[in-house]
Amino acid sequence: MKFKGAIFDLDGTLIDSMAVWENIGEEFLKSKGKIPPKNLSDTLKTxxxxxxxxxxxxxxxxxxxxxxxxxxxxxxxxxxxxYEIGLKEGVVYYLRKLKSKNIKMCIVTATDKALSEIVLTRLKVLDFFEFILTSGETGIPKDNPEIYLQASEILGYSPNEIIVYEDALHCIKAAKEANFYVIGVEDESAREDRKEIKKISDGYIGSFEEINFK
Incomplete structure (x- = not known):
């Protein structure tokens, strides 16, 4: 493997959690006595x-x-x-393989850092990663290439030495704009974007079990 570093998204890429967020906007508005618009999910998507x-x-x-x-x-x-969210198939095996090849790994996510650490600690994979970089702490949304560039700088490698794993189209576009090699990871939440994701990604996997090591 020619890459020295790897940047992973969390939700929908490493953990099977996107269903948790699917209706949270509607639930939140209803809890405030508001009527959610029909297109709310599309509005909030990116x-x-x-x-x-x-x-x-x-x-x-x-x-x-x-x-x-x-x-x-x-x-x-x-x-x-x-208590509930689990890892996607093949994640532990793949992280172990990357670690065995001395590839430095990190997470770039929109999810709160404390929540990220809670789930990764329970699933016993937190120690694989050098750090977690969040949109909340940087003030940079994940559709902005800058958040991936910040992660690469902390890892100590240039974008052409790092592979990025993402499930969401807007995030894949941002990482590609920053000149990273990007692998699209299949998730049901991105089913409508699957065709375009496959088109713009450098590779596409249904699960981490599909990746072969030499």
Whole structure:
């Protein structure tokens, strides 16, 4: 393998968690006595938590801060991360193989860092990664190439020495724009984008079990 580093997305790539977030916007608005618009999922699809929180405040006249809304989002899903969400197929085997080849790994995610650490610790894979970089701490959404460039800088390698694993189209586009080699990872949440993901990614896998090592 010619790569020295690997950047992994978390939700939908390493862990099978996207269903947890699928209706969270609707549930949140209903809890505030608001009627969710029919196209809410499409509206929120590429937003960071900061952006979606601001959207809720502006569009639904909520008397809450961005941080308060993010806190509520995290509280709504915490038990799922703490007790239920599992790894996708072949993840542990693949991470062990990368580690055996001295490839430095990290995670770039929109999910709260504490939630990320909770689920990865329970699943006994946290120690594979050098660090977790989140949109919340950087202020950079995952459709912005800069967050991947920041991760590469911390890893200590240039983009052409790093392989990125992502399931979402907008994230794959951002990583490609930053000149990374990108593997698209199949997830049911991205089924409508599958054709375009396969077109723009450098490779595409249904699971990590499909990747062969020499």
């Amino acid at each position: 937003m960071s938590f900061q952006e979606s929180s601001k959207y809720f405040i502006d569009e639904f006249n909520l008397d809450l801060s961005v941080d308060e809304i993010i806190y509520e989002f995290n509280r709504m899903v915490e038990d799922k991360y703490r």
